[in-house]
Each structure stands twice: as structure tokens, then as C-alpha cells.
Amino acid sequence: MNATRQDAWTDDEDIILAETVLRYIREGKTQLEAFKDVAKQLSRTSAACGFRWNASIRKKYQDAIQQAKEERKFGGGLSQRSHITGESDGNPSPSSEKDTIETAISLLEKMRSTYSIEEHQKEQERLVAQLKEENELLKERLSYYEKAWEEMGNLWKWVSEKNISHSK
Helix, strand or coil: CCCCCCCCCCHHHHHHHHHHHHHHHHCCCCHHHHHHHHHHHHCCCHHHHHHHHHHHHHHHCHHHHHHHHHHHHHCCCCCCHHHHHCCCCCCCCHHHHHHHHHHHHHHHHHHHHHHHHHHHHHHHHHHHHHHHHHHHHHHHHHHHHHHHHHHHHHHHHHHHHHHHHHHC
């Protein structure tokens, strides 16, 4: 009698575990973090994920592990999924869908950052316009005060001349 255990690992779960651990290695994160991530995805414990990885999966992915470490060292991008999994049927697995979602999230974050930059630029342009307007107003006031000062100087000179002529 060859009954399969209820909690046996499926090929898809093995692939999710392997791809997640390899991604974490490339990103410079720990395998323990990867096990926690996979545990949430597969409703298993992180210890079970770690045991599965060390007991059977790691041996199958030695080359991919080395490549992931090299990519981490040299800042390389993600390697092709088919290289890691050996898949070539073109059907996306849950992990590739997750990668797509992560890519979309990354793109949205970049767009938000770009939007923030554009908003900041508009605010700066508004501020520059306000400062130019204030500068013009201050120039007008300065011109007004310079004319008033010049007129006071002329009046002072006139009064001084009158005082001199009256004192004679």
C-alpha cells in the first residue's frame, strides 16, 4: 500500500520554495526570510519549508544557487525563469505571477515617485512665480523710497540754502 501523505509537497510547492529562496539569495536576504515568506504562501511552517529545502530541494538547485550568489555579487538582474525551473511550456506558475505582481508594484512605486517629482517641480515653479512677483513689488517700493529720499534731499538742500540766505 503506497498512500501519499496528506501534507506531502507538490512539484509546484517545490518550485515556489526554490524560486523564492533563489530570489532572496539574489536580493541579499536570508534563507530564513525566504522560508517565512514561503510558509505564508503555502500555509506551512517556516521550519517545514527549511527542512524541505535542506533535505531535498537544495541539491537539485546547486547551479542556480551559485548563479544567484553571483548575481547578488555583481548586481545582476533576475535570471530567466526557465533556467531555474526547467519549464518551457509557457504556462505561468503562481511564482511567475507573483514576480509579475512585484514588477507591477515596482513600476507603480516608480510612477508615484515620478509623480511626486512632478508635483514638487510644479510647486517650485509656483514658488518662483510668487517670488518674482514679490521681487517686482519690492523693486517698485524701493524706487518709490529712492524718489522720496531724493526729494527729501532736495528739500533739505533748499531749506539749508534759505537758512543761509536769511542769516546774511
